[in-house]
Amino acid sequence: MIKLTKFKSHDHDFVLNAELIETIEETPDTVITLTNGKKLIVAEGMDEVVRRVMEYRRAMFRNTR
Template sequence: MIKVSRLKGEDDIVVNAELIETIEETPDTVITLTSGKKLIVEESMDEIVRRVMDYRRAIYRNLR
């Protein structure tokens, strides 16, 4: 799970990183989930990718 901020100062949300299908900047950052739901967030695409990578590293580190 990764924490992101909804656009326009709404509350933060936690997204299951395993359900992210695509991330695009149009110029707002749009996360599309495997369900088809779209989330518009404040973080850049690079920041979301970094958070997903950190999340996966932490998960797999604990499996060893």
């Protein structure tokens, strides 16, 4: 799970299951498309979302050893 902020709502954080992410685009807003087709627009940039997903997956891998 990764913590993100809803676009134009800097005080509304939410947690997203990173395993549901299909694509991330900057158009210029960051749009996350989930495996079910739902689209989310977030305040974080694409590179930051990718960094958080990678950090989440590294933590999951460490816990399986």
